[in-house]
Amino acid sequence: MTSYYLHFSVEEQHDHEESPLSGQPDQVKSEDTQQQIIRETFHLVSKRDENVCNFLEGGLLIGGSDNKLIYRHYATLYFVFCVDSSESELGILDLIQVFVETLDKCFENVCELDLIFHVDKVHNILAEMVMGGMVLETNMNEIVTQIDAQNKLEKSEAGLAGAPARAVSAVKNMNLPEIPRNINIGDISIKVPNLPTFK
Numbered sequence: 001m002t003s004y005y006l007h008f009s010v011e012e013q014h015d016h017e018e019s020p021l022s023g024q025p026d027q028v029k030s031e032d033t034q035q036q037i038i039r040e041t042f043h044l045v046s047k048r049d050e051n052v053c054n055f056l057e058g059g060l061l062i063g064g065s066d067n068k069l070i071y072r073h074y075a076t077l078y079f080v081f082c083v084d085s086s087e088s089e090l091g092i093l094d095l096i097q098v099f100v101e102t103l104d105k106c107f108e109n110v111c112e113l114d115l116i117f118h119v120d121k122v123h124n125i126l127a128e129m130v131m132g133g134m135v136l137e138t139n140m141n142e143i144v145t146q147i148d149a150q151n152k153l154e155k156s157e158a159g160l161a162g163a164p165a166r167a168v169s170a171v172k173n174m175n176l177p178e179i180p181r182n183i184n185i186g187d188i189s190i191k192v193p194n195l196p197t198f199k
Helices: 010-015 026-046 089-107 112-117 119-129 140-161 163-172
Strands: 055-057 067-074 077-084 182-185 188-191
Touching: 026 067, 026 077, 055 089, 067 089, 077 089, 089 112, 089 119, 089 140, 112 119, 119 140
Parallel strands: none
Antiparallel strands: 055 067, 067 077, 182 188
């Protein structure tokens, strides 16, 4: 499952036209193609009535009848998964439900801004659930436990990153009458070179 992120309002979607890709470098073609896929997906999904089913054939850029778009609409958010035709529609709808409930639990009432400003955390949550197109975990409590463990690890690493600066600050704040010239620790003897004073 591949993800692309772009924010367009409904009005902006109608103003954008697909541009031809000829004569552009490969990277630009790739980004332009991604944007066209996002626009096409938004156009297909946003035009549907609320009382119709939540899955449909993919558009021309997505692969047509070989792929399916399975989506859920929550308030102002659309969650869309593009899967091949062999996937179970109801299984993917359930996966989307677990994904949204997990986001809601991690962000405490998820909204658009959470998804925009914490896209790395959203990716981590999705990576706990799906990897290489294969569903790994659907137990929300297990996913939240793993995300909490990642957050704790990130906080502890952030503390370690600042350790050298704190050590230099501590040495500068020490009131030593003179700088030691030799440091003996057990069998190890360290000769300290002449250092400038810390001020």
